[in-house]
Amino acid sequence: MLVIRRDLVDEIVAHARRDHPDEACGVIAGPEGSDRPERFIPMLNAARSPTFYEFDSGDLLRLYRDMDARDEVPVVIYHSHTATEAYPSRTDISYASEPFAHYVLVSTRSQNDEASGPGDEAEFRSYRIVDGVVTEEQVEVVETYMFAHTGADDVPDNA
Secondary structure (H helix, E strand, C coil): CEEEEHHHHHHHHHHHHHHCCCCCEEEEEEECCCCCCCEEEEECECCCCCCCCCECHHHHHHHHHHHHHCCEEEEEEEEEECCCCCCCCHHHHHHCCCCCCEEEEEECHHHHCCCCCCCCCCEEEEEEEECCEEEEECEEEECCCCCCCCCHHHCCCCC
16 A cells, blocks of 8 residues: 655646646655655656656756665656556556566546646656566545654654
């Protein structure tokens, strides 16, 4: 299950809507070993395409060096689909190389519909993709990680 703060979900959806009709992409980094997304890092879709996303190789290298320096890992790797449901394409599956990451997809296809408005809910789904196998997972959106299902260390002492 992906446990993610509401502000991060809002950032992903806003980025997807901003870049529409092109696919948006990015990463949310978190402390190594925590499985907790914390630092939102929108990336440029180097392909600038409505049907494909690609991280710029130089940007990606800088991102991984920065995460290494901060003892972070990519907890969430996200992108948008502009005309289809939020489900990984064959290309998405073939490029998924982080077995511990949550692959989040947001569909902005409703923006293609003239009847849709800015308040319409975005389709937001998360997957694990390991060795070409796609498994959808539940998403729990929380206001804060305090008291979320992240472990007893986050619960303050009653002293």
